[in-house]
Amino acid sequence: MWTSQMIVLFVLAGSSLSSSLNTGVDTPSRNKRNSLQLCDIIQRNTRRNCLSYSFYGCFCGIRSWGSSPLDSSDSCCRQHDNCFSSIGRSGLPFLTYSYHCSGNSCQCTDSNRNSAQYRSCQCDVQLGQCLRNANYNILHNLYPRRRCR
Structure with missing residues (x-):
């Protein structure tokens, strides 16, 4: 469920992503919204x-x-939805966390590994890694939700 809410924010932030994510520079990332961070992690991995x-x-x-x-x-x-649910805190899509990426390898860098920020980051990094190894079927893009069982 949280994945859904975060990804919908991508649509709102889409115009600012192209300039900030295609620099090719591997630097520690810190953005205004978790959804932008998740977007960066997904793009780097996939x-x-x-x-x-x-x-x-x-x-x-x-x-x-x-x-x-x-x-x-x-x-x-x-x-990813289940991972966020296991954190058990509201407002996760808006948490900002610290992470560093080199190529398609990303690591969470928040010092408190028990914090919601660190755990949220871990969920996002795991999603990126999972999507990197998963198939992408163009027929499932814009899939009619009424057909979900």
């Missing part, structure tokens, strides 16, 4: 625009629908 996942399948995008993921990418989003 080499796809993070908006490609905004309305993908039943679990990526605006809230989760149904109980069965359509494919491995959709399953990654479901796992």
